[in-house]
Amino acid sequence: MCGIVGYIGQDNALDYLINSLRVLEYRGYDSSGIAIYSPEGHIEIIKAKGKLNNLIELTKQNSQKGKIGIGHTRWATQGIPSDINAHPHADSDSEVAIVHNGIIHNFHELKEELIKNSQIIFTSDTDSEVIAHLLGLELKKGLSLKDSMLNIIKKIKGSYALAAISKSDPDTIILTCHDAPIVIGIGKEKDLFCASDSAALLQYTNKIIRLKDKQVAQLKPNGEFLIFDGKTSKQIAPQIQVLNADPVSLDKAGYKHFLLKEINEQPAILRKLLAHHLNDNLEIEFPELDKTLLDNINRILICGCGTAFYAGLMGKIVLETLAKIPVEIEFASELLSREILVDPKTLVIAISQSGETADTLLAVKAALKKGAKLLAITNRPDSTLSALAERANIFIQAGIEVSVAATKSFTAQMFCLYLFAIKLAENYKSIPSEQLNWLKNELRYLPQIMEQTLARGETYREKILPYAQLKAFVFLGRSFNYPIALEGALKFKELTYIQATGYAAGEMKHGPIATIDETTPTLSILLPGLTYHKTLHNCIEAKTRGAPSLGIIDDSDKEARQELHTIFEVPALPFSEEYKDFQDLFSPFISVLPLQLIAYYLAEHLGKDVDQPRNLAKSVTVE
Numbered sequence: 001m002c003g004i005v006g007y008i009g010q011d012n013a014l015d016y017l018i019n020s021l022r023v024l025e026y027r028g029y030d031s032s033g034i035a036i037y038s039p040e041g042h043i044e045i046i047k048a049k050g051k052l053n054n055l056i057e058l059t060k061q062n063s064q065k066g067k068i069g070i071g072h073t074r075w076a077t078q079g080i081p082s083d084i085n086a087h088p089h090a091d092s093d094s095e096v097a098i099v100h101n102g103i104i105h106n107f108h109e110l111k112e113e114l115i116k117n118s119q120i121i122f123t124s125d126t127d128s129e130v131i132a133h134l135l136g137l138e139l140k141k142g143l144s145l146k147d148s149m150l151n152i153i154k155k156i157k158g159s160y161a162l163a164a165i166s167k168s169d170p171d172t173i174i175l176t177c178h179d180a181p182i183v184i185g186i187g188k189e190k191d192l193f194c195a196s197d198s199a200a201l202l203q204y205t206n207k208i209i210r211l212k213d214k215q216v217a218q219l220k221p222n223g224e225f226l227i228f229d230g231k232t233s234k235q236i237a238p239q240i241q242v243l244n245a246d247p248v249s250l251d252k253a254g255y256k257h258f259l260l261k262e263i264n265e266q267p268a269i270l271r272k273l274l275a276h277h278l279n280d281n282l283e284i285e286f287p288e289l290d291k292t293l294l295d296n297i298n299r300i301l302i303c304g305c306g307t308a309f310y311a312g313l314m315g316k317i318v319l320e321t322l323a324k325i326p327v328e329i330e331f332a333s334e335l336l337s338r339e340i341l342v343d344p345k346t347l348v349i350a351i352s353q354s355g356e357t358a359d360t361l362l363a364v365k366a367a368l369k370k371g372a373k374l375l376a377i378t379n380r381p382d383s384t385l386s387a388l389a390e391r392a393n394i395f396i397q398a399g400i401e402v403s404v405a406a407t408k409s410f411t412a413q414m415f416c417l418y419l420f421a422i423k424l425a426e427n428y429k430s431i432p433s434e435q436l437n438w439l440k441n442e443l444r445y446l447p448q449i450m451e452q453t454l455a456r457g458e459t460y461r462e463k464i465l466p467y468a469q470l471k472a473f474v475f476l477g478r479s480f481n482y483p484i485a486l487e488g489a490l491k492f493k494e495l496t497y498i499q500a501t502g503y504a505a506g507e508m509k510h511g512p513i514a515t516i517d518e519t520t521p522t523l524s525i526l527l528p529g530l531t532y533h534k535t536l537h538n539c540i541e542a543k544t545r546g547a548p549s550l551g552i553i554d555d556s557d558k559e560a561r562q563e564l565h566t567i568f569e570v571p572a573l574p575f576s577e578e579y580k581d582f583q584d585l586f587s588p589f590i591s592v593l594p595l596q597l598i599a600y601y602l603a604e605h606l607g608k609d610v611d612q613p614r615n616l617a618k619s620v621t622v623e
C-alpha cells in the first residue's frame, strides 16, 4: 500500500528518496512521486503513474539538487491511479507539499469548507489534497510548518501518516501520524530520514524513532529533531529503538521471482524457529513472551486478515486439538463492525505479517481498551502491532516478505501457533507427556519433508498447466486441511486472477455443488488421517457431476489416486499406529506447498505479475 519516505541532510535528497522508494515497491502501488526543496527556493514536484521506473525517467530530465525531500508510492483509495492523483500534493501557491498514507474520513466536509470559505481550486480527486490546502492556509497566517501541522491535526479525522515540506520553512520536514505508522531514521552523518515502513531505511540506519498517534516531529538538516505532543504542543523525549534487522535484500537469489524464492525459503524458516523455540531437552521456550500472559485467562480470540486469518484458523484447530481450549476466531474487519466482546480474562491473539494492517490494529486497540490481554504474532518486531503487544510477541522470523502474496509468513505463523499450542498443552497437561514429546520430535522432520516436496515443483507445474484455460476452481479440505483449502484458493486467485473458492469439504453438498460441471475442477486435499475417506467421498460426488478431480495425495496413497484425474503427490509423513489420532496434524505444512507452487506456476504461465498482482497491496494500512 502507500509508502512514505523522506530525507533531510547534507547530501542530494534524490538518490536517497529513489533508493528508499525502491524498497517500498514490494508493498504494491500504482503511482509514485517526490517533492524536493530546491536551492533556488521552490518546491519541485515530480510524479508518475505506474512503476517507479516511470518516475526515475522523469527525474533524469531535470537536475534536482535539493537536500530536503519527501517521496511516496500510492495505492489508490480515493481517486483513480493517475499522474494527478499521485502524491506529493501541493497547496494552490505551491507553498507546501505533502505525502499522505491513510484516509481522511471528513475530507468531503473539509473540501466543501475550503472551496466555500477560501475559494480553493482542487486539482486532484484525492482526500489527501485537503491536507496541503489546510497547511497552506495556516502558513499564510505566518505560522511555522510545525505549528501549522499542530493546528490542522485538530481538524482532520481519520488515519494518516504525513510528511510535509514548505518554502516558508525550508529547512524542515514535519511528520505526524494517527492510526498509521511513520518512523524517523537517525543517520550516521547527521542525516535524518523518515519512512512509513522502516524497511525503507534499513539501508541507511537501524536507529529509529516510531512516532505515536498525534505526535508531530520536526526534522532539521543538521541532524536535530524535536517531537511534540499533538494535544498539548509540548515537547517530548524521543524513544530511540535500535532494530536488529538486515537491510532489505532485493536480490532474488537466482529465482525468477521473489515469490518462488520465498516459497523455497520455508523449510529454512522452520529450522530457524525450531532452533529458537525448541531446545535439546525438548522444551519449548518463548523468550519474548511475558510469563504472566496466560494467568487468569478464560477465553482466546484470534483475529487477523486474509492469509493471516487462515493461519489463525489453523491456530484455532490446533489449540483446540492439543490444548483443549475453546478458541474463537474473527476477521479483524468484522470485529470492528460491532461491539467487541472481550474483557481482562480474554487473550486476543492478533496475527499479522506486517504488523501494520489497519483492520487488525484497530481491532486490537478496541480490545485493549476493554482490558483484554494481547499476544501478537508478527514478522516485524518494529511494527505497530509488536509495540502494542509490548512483552507478548511471537516473532515468526520469516525475513522480509517481498512478494505481495503471503507464503512463507503463512507457514511460519502456523508453525508458531503449533509451538504455542504444544506449549499450552504441556502447561494444561491436556495430553500425555509422551504424546507431546512425540509431537515435538515430529516437528523436527518437517523442514526435510518440505524440501522433498518443493523439489517436485516442476512436476506440479506440468500437471496444472493443462487446466490453464478454465475459469473457476473449487478447493476442498477438512479439519487441519480446511484452512489450507481456503489459503490455497486465496493464493490461486490472487496470483492467477482465476476464480477459486475454498470450502470445508463437508459443505460441498450444502450448496456449492450446484456450481459444479465439467469446467469446474475440484482440488481436494486427500492426505492420510481421520478425515481422508469423508473428503474422498466429497471429491467423488463432484466428479460424478462431471468435475475434473485433482487431488493432493501422498506417495503411500492407494485409493484416492484411482479416483483422481490429476494427482499432486507429496512425500508421506512418518506414521505411527500408536499416534494415529495425530496423523493429519502436520500435513498442512506439506499440503500447502503444492498449492502455492501450482498458483505460482499457473500465474507465471499466464503471464501475470506474480510478485505484485494487480490491485493488491502488501500491507493494507486503510480500513
Ligand code: F6R
Residues within 6 Å of the ligand: 305, 306, 307, 308, 309, 351, 352, 353, 354, 355, 356, 357, 360, 404, 405, 406, 407, 490, 491, 494, 618, 619, 620
Ligand atoms: C494474501 C495476503 C493478504 C494478507 C493480509 C494480512 O496473500 O498477503 O491476505 O495476508 O492482508 O496482512 P498482514 O499479515 O500483514 O496483516
